[in-house]
Amino acid sequence: MATFMRAATQKKRRRVIDTAVRLxxxxxxxxxxxxxxxxxxxxxKGTFYHYFESKEELxxxxxxxxxxxVERWVQTSPAHVVSLEGHINRLFxxxxxxxxxxxxxxxxxxxxxxxxxxxxxxxxxxLGALEAAVMKWLPDRRKxxxxxxxxxxxxxxxxxxxxxxxxxxxQSNLSAAWAGLRAAELPEPLDITTxxxxxxxxxxxxxxxxxxxxxxxxxxxxxxxxxxxxxERSPQLGGRAFTYEKAGFxxxxxxxxxxxxxxxxxxxxxxELGLSFGxxxxxxxxxxxxxxxxxxxxxxDAMNLMKTDLLPSSQKVRFVAEIAAIIxxxxxxxxYRTLGDYLAESDSGEDLKExxxxxxxxxxxxxxxxxxxxxxxxxxxxxxxxxxxxRPVNYVLGSWAVIxxxxxxxxxxxxxxxxxxxxxxEEIRYENRKYKLRSKNGEDEFDRIVFAMPVQQVVKxxxxxxxxxxxxxxxxxxxxxxxxxxxxxxxxxxxPFSYISDMNRxxxxxxxxxxxxxxxxxxxxLLQGIAYLSDQFESEEHRKxxxxxxxxxxxDMFDMHYPGWREKVAVKRVSKKAMVSSVKNVVSNRLLxxxxxxxPFYFCxxxxxxxxxxxxxxxSSARAAAKQLIAEARKEELQLVR
Numbered sequence: 024m025a026t027f028m029r030a031a032t033q034k035k036r037r038r039v040i041d042t043a044v045r046l047x048x049x050x051x052x053x054x055x056x057x058x059x060x061x062x063x064x065x066x067x068k069g070t071f072y073h074y075f076e077s078k079e080e081l082x083x084x085x086x087x088x089x090x091x092x093v094e095r096w097v098q099t100s101p102a103h104v105v106s107l108e109g110h111i112n113r114l115f116x117x118x119x120x121x122x123x124x125x126x127x128x129x130x131x132x133x134x135x136x137x138x139x140x141x142x143x144x145x146x147x148x149x150l151g152a153l154e155a156a157v158m159k160w161l162p163d164r165r166k167x168x169x170x171x172x173x174x175x176x177x178x179x180x181x182x183x184x185x186x187x188x189x190x191x192x193x194q195s196n197l198s199a200a201w202a203g204l205r206a207a208e209l210p211e212p213l214d215i216t217t218x219x220x221x222x223x224x225x226x227x228x229x230x231x232x233x234x235x236x237x238x239x240x241x242x243x244x245x246x247x248x249x250x251x252x253x254x255e256r257s258p259q260l261g262g263r264a265f266t267y268e269k270a271g272f273x274x275x276x277x278x279x280x281x282x283x284x285x286x287x288x289x290x291x292x293x294x295e296l297g298l299s300f301g302x303x304x305x306x307x308x309x310x311x312x313x314x315x316x317x318x319x320x321x322x323x324d325a326m327n328l329m330k331t332d333l334l335p336s337s338q339k340v341r342f343v344a345e346i347a348a349i350i351x352x353x354x355x356x357x358x359y360r361t362l363g364d365y366l367a368e369s370d371s372g373e374d375l376k377e378x379x380x381x382x383x384x385x386x387x388x389x390x391x392x393x394x395x396x397x398x399x400x401x402x403x404x405x406x407x408x409x410x411x412x413x414r415p416v417n418y419v420l421g422s423w424a425v426i427x428x429x430x431x432x433x434x435x436x437x438x439x440x441x442x443x444x445x446x447x448x449e450e451i452r453y454e455n456r457k458y459k460l461r462s463k464n465g466e467d468e469f470d471r472i473v474f475a476m477p478v479q480q481v482v483k484x485x486x487x488x489x490x491x492x493x494x495x496x497x498x499x500x501x502x503x504x505x506x507x508x509x510x511x512x513x514x515x516x517x518x519p520f521s522y523i524s525d526m527n528r529x530x531x532x533x534x535x536x537x538x539x540x541x542x543x544x545x546x547x548x549l550l551q552g553i554a555y556l557s558d559q560f561e562s563e564e565h566r567k568x569x570x571x572x573x574x575x576x577x578x579d580m581f582d583m584h585y586p587g588w589r590e591k592v593a594v595k596r597v598s599k600k601a602m603v604s605s606v607k608n609v610v611s612n613r614l615l616x617x618x619x620x621x622x623p624f625y626f627c628x629x630x631x632x633x634x635x636x637x638x639x640x641x642x643s644s645a646r647a648a649a650k651q652l653i654a655e656a657r658k659e660e661l662q663l664v665r
Contacts, residue, residue, distance in 0.1 A: 036074045037294070039064045043081045048124060052078075052131035065285075065413065079142050090152060092117050097156045111160060112197055115174045116190065122178065123189050129182035150175070166204055173200045223663045224439075225656040227251035228460055228469040230448050230484075233262020234423075234638055235628040235645040236475030237430040241296055242649035244437035248660045249653070251440050252467065254460075256447035260431055263602065264423035264638065271544030272511035272594045276601070278533070278551060279422045280305075281638070282386060283412035288634055288642040289426075295646075298429050301420040305538050309521040310416075312381075321524070322378070323415060338375045345371075349406050357403030361610055363395030381526050382406075387636055388505050388603050390529060390557045396609040405636060416522075418539040451488065471625065471655075473648055477502070477605035478615050478630040493622050500612045500630065501558060503604040506570065508552035508577045511594030515548040516587045523584060528576050529555045532584065547593070550585065552577045556600070570599045604637050606630035614640075617647050625652060 042064040046055045057078050061071050075081055096114045122129060132142070150171065157167040177196045181189045227243060229236045232255030243249045259265055265276045281287055284302055292298050310321040312333060319332040328339055348354035359365040362383055366376045383394040383402060386409070409415060419425060434440045443462070450461040457468040474481045482498045485491050521538060524531040535542055536549040543549050554573045560566040574597070581588050605628060606612050615631045625648040629637055633644035 034294075035066070035070070039066060039071065039074060040081060040084045041294070043078075044084075044125075044128070047128045047131070051127045076141070089118055089121065090149060092121075093152060093156050097159060108201055111157060111170060112194075114156075115170075115193060115197065118174070119178065119189050119193050126182040126184075126189075129178060133179060133182070169204065170197070170200055173197060223248055223660045225249050225471060225652075225659065226469045227471045227473060227652065228448075228458070228467070229253045229473045229475055230460075231255065231262070231475035231480075231628070232257075232260040232442070232444070233475060233628065233641065234264050234427070235262075235631075235641040236473070237261075237427055237434070238292065238642055238645035239473055239475055239625075239627055239649045239652075240440060241430045241433045242646060243652060244434045244440050245296075246653050246656060247439075248656045249439070251469070253434065253440065253442045254446055254448050254462065255442070255444050258445050260442070260444070261423060261427045264427060266422045266424035266427070270511065270594050272547065272549055273422050273424075273542040274509055274511075274549075274594070274596055275422050276507075276598075278535075278553070279419045279539075280533070281417050281419060282635075283409045283415055284417045285414045286408045286412050288639045288646065291646060292426075292642060296430075296433060298426065300425045300429075302414075302417040303420055303538050304414050305416040305418070305521050307415075309519075309537070311520050311522070312524050312526055314526045318523070321522075333378055334374050335372070338372045341371055342375055342378070345375075346410050349403060350410050352403070352407055354403055357400045359399035361395060361399060362397050362402055365399055366395070377526070381524070384529055384555050385524060385531065387608060388503055388553070388555060389607060389609075390555045392557060392559070393607060393609055396611065398608070398610055401608055408635070418535065420539055421541045422539070448484065451484065453489075471652060472623075473625040473627065473652070475627050475645065477602075477628065479605065481615070481626065490622050490624070493619060496613055497606075497615055500606045502602045502630075503607040504556050504558065504600050504602050506552075506554040506556060506573050506577065507596070507598045507601045508554075508574070508581075509594070509596040510550050510552075510581070510588060510592055511543065512548040512550070512585075512588060512591040513593045514546050514591055516591055517585045518548075519584060523580075525580060528580075530573075530577055530580055532577075532580060550581070550588070552581065574599065604629045604640075608636065617644055618651065 039060065043055070043060045046060060046063060055078075057071065058068075060078070060081070061068055064071075093114070096117070132146075153174075154164075154167055154171050157170055158164065161167050161170065173196050174193065177193045178189070181187050181192050225248060227249060228251060229240050229243075232253055236253055236255070237260060240251065240253045243251060257265075261276075263276050264279075266279075267274055281289060281302065284290070289298075293300070307323045307327060308320070310323055310327075311318045312321050312331075314333065317332065320327040320330045322328040322331045322333060322339075322342065328334075328342070331339075334342060345354060349356070356362070356365050359368075362379065366379065369376065380391055380394050383389070383397055384391055386405065387394065387397060389397075431442070434442065443464075446462045446464060448460050448462050450459075451472065452459050457470065458472050459466055459468050460472070474484075476484075478497050478500050479502070482491075482494050485494060515536075518534060518537055520534070522531065522533045530552060532550055532552045534548065535551050536547065554577055556573070557569070560569065606614055608614065614633075615626045615628075617626055617631060617633070619626070627633075627641070627644040627648040629641045629644075631640065631644040633640040633642075633647065635643060
């Protein structure tokens with residue numbers, strides 16, 4: 024195989040490896056077939072054999088992956104090594120940490136290496152590279168071989184023991200090996216100090232503990248040269264992804280549906296941060312649209328498109344052609360300033376134009392007047408990803424808490440980051456080459472600041488500072504707001520479909536528990552109604568009347584499709600004005616860039632530039648901000664070392 028692979032190819036190959044390893048861990052290497060790996064990884068047999076000659080070669084990849092750790096370890100500057108023993112111990116403990124949940128796989132690897140030349144060769148290469156690496160720090164071959172043999176011997180012995188701790192066993196055996204190397208010295212507790220001296224550290228403040236702030240902090244927490252504090256003004260983390268339980272029901276302030284999960288930014292977080300979560304796709308056969316009081320299948324795939332009454336036959340053909348053009352990235356939509364401009368010049372039928380408008384309303388959570396003002400390039404890119412997805416609508420099982428709890432745990436486990444809840448930042452100023460942040464509990468100084476909060480709050484916090492003029496273009500940004508009507512029912516009153524969208528009233532109801540069973544007590548049902556809201560009102564009285572009408576429409580819709588729901592309500596939560604995005608992605612608004620000229624800060628969140636909409640933009644902008652900060656930290660650290 025060629026040594027150079029495109030990033031997309033490397034990612035697909037890595038996905039196959041990760042899938043195979045997961046199956047090996049869950050069921051044992053011998054019990055997993057190549058066909059099962061192909062099916063689970065969602066690839067063709069030709070793709071599999073393009074990357075790998077056999078299942079055995081996949082097993083050998085475990086050895087290859089470990090060499091990345093060795094290469095990074097070898098590059099450590101001697102100036103950062105506190106103790107030789109601790110430095111070498113750290114290498115073996117890091118290598119072992121990747122194997123702690125796979126004793127059966129290690130047994131299989133040992134057995135296959137005895138009969139497969141390719142696996143045996145890769146194993147020998149790792150052994151030689153590991154010995155050569157240790158020799159750079161312990162230039163005595165017999166001593167280096169003893170330490171390396173201790174590691175491999177411990178790994179193999181542990182793999183055949185029940186319920187033994189690999190890390191504890193390795194610590195004990197390395198301690199004994201070092202005692203032997205010290206000859207007459209008595210054994211001492213194993214030195215597992217970190218392999219770095221207290222050197223340069225960039226100190227970062229992240230203001231905002233929503234999805235964006237947690238994501239940025241999680242990435243930065245992996246860097247030994249970065250430390251920091253995450254500030255959140257509310258009592259809990261997660262922002263609009265905050266989750267809470269009531270009477271056995273799990274409620275989210277924001278819907279935990281994810282569109283196009285297999286092409287979503289969450290896939291990057293899953294692989295790069297090691298997140299683990301389950302998801303389930305909404306049953307496409309039970310997704311319907313209501314138009315003029317009639318129900319019809321939503322055109323989510325070819326089968327539904329054939330059955331739907333939304334479009335006449337000629338317009339169905341036209342819609343298929345438009346989908347193909349968007350997938351091929353040649354659709355004219357991207358060349359128009361807005362959806363409205365495109366529809367005004369399109370020669371398609373009115374039914375198809377209405378469908379496009381409703382799709383944008385549904386995916387961007389906005390009213391029709393706003394949908395027509397979404398930029399054409401934004402729509403083109405969004406649906407390019409969504410139409411290519413094999414999993415268009417999914418729920419994260421267990422709600423957003425599954426994601427936010429893992430991000431929080433990653434931040435706290437680093438030991439270099441703190442989280443301050445109910446602590447709003449009140450002032451920022453620049454003095455003596457540091458940024459001074461003042462909160463109710465005092466003042467602290469930082470090298471960098473990341474704003475992970477709504478744009479409106481950023482503008483407010485920086486008012487009166489030298490940076491205020493540069494934010495003038497973003498000050499009037501309007502948010503995306505919806506009405507949310509959650510009802511938790513003590514029993515399932517009806518389950519005619521998983522999702523129904525009313526095209527006339529611009530409302531939808533999702534039977535969340537039909538897809539995510541984890542959010543309800545046994546036998547319960549959780550329904551979530553959403554209404555897309557206009558923000559154009561003549562007066563406060565007009566606004567109140569409008570919201571009351573939407574509430575009535577929502578309850579009427581519940582009555583129509585879920586008769587008897589009122590008598591079975593165990594939990595009810597109504598928010599007549601819930602923000603789902605701090606900046607509505609329409610031409611009259613501007614998304615805040617991750618970096619801005621003449622402003623020394625970083626910005627991330629759903630109101631910032633990034634991939635996708637809503638939560639995906641929060642994840643993608645946070646990841647981009649963190650990557651840029653990490654690059655800066657590494658550059659400054661290298662300059663200091665030189």
